[in-house]
Amino acid sequence: MAYSKKVLDHYNNPRNVGSLDKGSSTVGTGVVGAPECGDVMKLQIQVEGDRIVDAKFKTFGCGSAIASSSLATEWIKGKTLDEALAIQNTQIVEELSLPPVKIHCSVLAEDAIKAAIHDYKAKQAGSDDHEARA
Amino acid sequence: MKLPIYMDYQATTPVDPRVLEAMLPYFTERFGNAASRNHRYGWEAEEAVEKARQQIAALIGASPKEIVFTSGSTESINLALKGAAEMYAEKGKHIVTSQAEHKAVLDVCKHLEQRGFEVTYLQPDKSGRVGVEQVAGALRADTILVALMWANNEVGTLNPVREIGALCHSKGILFFSDATQAAGKLPVDVEADQVDMLCISGHKLYGPKGVGVLYVRRRNPRVRLVAQMDGGGHERGMRSGTLNVPSIVGLGQACEIARVELPAESARTSELRDHLERRIFGELDFVHLNGNREHRLPNNLNVSFAFVEGESLIMGISDVAVSSGSACTSASLEPSHVLRAMQVGEDLAHSSIRFGIGRFTTREELDFAANQVIAAVRRLRELSPLYEMAQEGVDLKSVQWQAPH
Numbered sequence: 128m129a130y131s132k133k134v135l136d137h138y139n140n141p142r143n144v145g146s147l148d149k150g151s152s153t154v155g156t157g158v159v160g161a162p163e164c165g166d167v168m169k170l171q172i173q174v175e176g177d178r179i180v181d182a183k184f185k186t187f188g189c190g191s192a193i194a195s196s197s198l199a200t201e202w203i204k205g206k207t208l209d210e211a212l213a214i215q216n217t218q219i220v221e222e223l224s225l226p227p228v229k230i231h232c233s234v235l236a237e238d239a240i241k242a243a244i245h246d247y248k249a250k251q252a253g254s255d256d257h258e259a260r261a
Numbered sequence: 262m263k264l265p266i267y268m269d270y271q272a273t274t275p276v277d278p279r280v281l282e283a284m285l286p287y288f289t290e291r292f293g294n295a296a297s298r299n300h301r302y303g304w305e306a307e308e309a310v311e312k313a314r315q316q317i318a319a320l321i322g323a324s325p326k327e328i329v330f331t332s333g334s335t336e337s338i339n340l341a342l343k344g345a346a347e348m349y350a351e352k353g354k355h356i357v358t359s360q361a362e363h364k365a366v367l368d369v370c371k372h373l374e375q376r377g378f379e380v381t382y383l384q385p386d387k388s389g390r391v392g393v394e395q396v397a398g399a400l401r402a403d404t405i406l407v408a409l410m411w412a413n414n415e416v417g418t419l420n421p422v423r424e425i426g427a428l429c430h431s432k433g434i435l436f437f438s439d440a441t442q443a444a445g446k447l448p449v450d451v452e453a454d455q456v457d458m459l460c461i462s463g464h465k466l467y468g469p470k471g472v473g474v475l476y477v478r479r480r481n482p483r484v485r486l487v488a489q490m491d492g493g494g495h496e497r498g499m500r501s502g503t504l505n506v507p508s509i510v511g512l513g514q515a516c517e518i519a520r521v522e523l524p525a526e527s528a529r530t531s532e533l534r535d536h537l538e539r540r541i542f543g544e545l546d547f548v549h550l551n552g553n554r555e556h557r558l559p560n561n562l563n564v565s566f567a568f569v570e571g572e573s574l575i576m577g578i579s580d581v582a583v584s585s586g587s588a589c590t591s592a593s594l595e596p597s598h599v600l601r602a603m604q605v606g607e608d609l610a611h612s613s614i615r616f617g618i619g620r621f622t623t624r625e626e627l628d629f630a631a632n633q634v635i636a637a638v639r640r641l642r643e644l645s646p647l648y649e650m651a652q653e654g655v656d657l658k659s660v661q662w663q664a665p666h
Binding site: 141161163164165166169187189 | 568569570571572573576577596606607608611643644645646647648649657662663
């Protein structure tokens with residue numbers, strides 16, 4: 128299969144590889160996919176106020192999955208949570224010129240963003256409750 | 262060193278220059294039809310075909326009269342299985358094969374099931390091998406044919422052909438073996454191994470593509486087949502169609518070279534394979550051998566690199582031409598049916614690579630390939646959330662994965 132130049136670029140020079148402290152209250156972690164399906168994405172965000180100030184990822188999957196998650200971290204850095212939530216998989220498909228068999232990679236990247244934000248919001252809600260009780 | 266390095270010798274092999282040289286005159290000055298009986302052109306072609314028949318028969322211990330030329334193993338398999346099933350349907354309608362066979366065998370079996378035959382698909386053990394006791398246990402009064410491959414094309418595991426042959430002969434059941442990967446790599450002797458039908462493909466042993474043979478036993482027992490290609494009655498009526506003389510000459514030459522050089526070549530390729538295996542297992546953790554360490558082809562190594570996905574690994578080793586054991590590059594996104602039959606977990610099945618070593622593989626190429634593979638696996642593991650979790654001591658099997666797709 129021929130990969131687009133942008134997929135190859137992200138695969139060869141993935142942006143924002145790594146991990147943030149998942150125990151931190153300002154970090155949201157999303158893990159989506161499953162090993163037996165051949166794709167697992169972990170995407171993490173560091174949030175200040177309602178803005179994503181840092182993002183990291185690690186992905187087990189094909190080149191398109193790695194590129195989709197790498198691109199996702201690049202796009203969400205600096206965005207507000209609402210702006211990040213508005214990112215759709217079709218934008219990733221378009222940017223990376225993914226073929227139809229690889230569309231699920233972009234769906235997974237969108238899911239990973241949403242899962243990380245959801246985790247962050249749940250943490251915040253949890254600590255608010257905690258503070259309220261205290 | 263020519264890049265990318267070719268390490269997919271189970272998929273196909275280049276034509277040996279000595280084979281090409283033998284073929285060339287039969288495209289031009291000796292272009293006759295081997296079935297033309299009235300002139301020198303025909304006689305020359307027929308003579309060349311008969312010489313090839315002898316060269317091929319010699320490789321597998323058969324008589325030249327037992328060699329039927331076809332277009333390759335897929336056609337040979339179709340002729341053997343459908344031809345025997347049709348011929349012996351009155352005797353019984355049960356066939357025994359294995360889940361790890363090539364798609365050509367499995368699809369022909371499915372076709373026969375639609376025609377009223379019953380097929381038992383034996384499950385191989387975790388190394389891909391079918392046991393003779395398993396075969397014995399599956400045989401019935403109405404079993405007419407056992408079809409089990411000599412060597413598996415993905416993992417290189419060998420079946421106990423000789424024991425299965427003896428069992429089938431003791432019960433009067435025909436035994437077909439797909440020897441596409443084995444012929445020329447391992448000693449094959451249809452008499453000692455008691456095989457009744459066997460297929461060989463030219464392009465797997467440094468001959469041309471589009472030519473192969475079906476060996477059909479003529480004595481003890483005499484195997485009869487219903488032709489699947491009707492026409493001029495070539496090949497003793499079993500396969501009509503003008504013989505592809507240049508390719509047949511090439512296949513003959515390829516078999517002769519394979520027979521003469523087999524001991525040296527098999528020792529050389531297995532030494533290279535072992536070197537590659539030692540490097541991979543010595544320099545990486547979480548590596549699994551797919552196949553059987555004892556009973557295997559000398560030139561095949563199938564390995565799963567845990568926590569790394571096969572397609573991304575192949576992308577990372579673009580200077581090495583190998584195949585992923587999983588068919589992820591196709592639209593199906595299904596891991597290989599062979600690894601599944603061997604009960605390799607789906608996660609590991611997604612991470613498998615088949616390395617094929619051949620006549621033209623050098624030690625220098627092999628070390629280059631090993632370096633590239635080891636570096637790519639390390640890099641991709643740095644990217645892999647699964648590797649990180651494994652190192653943190655998380656049991657991946659206990660994780661509740663979210664997999665909506």
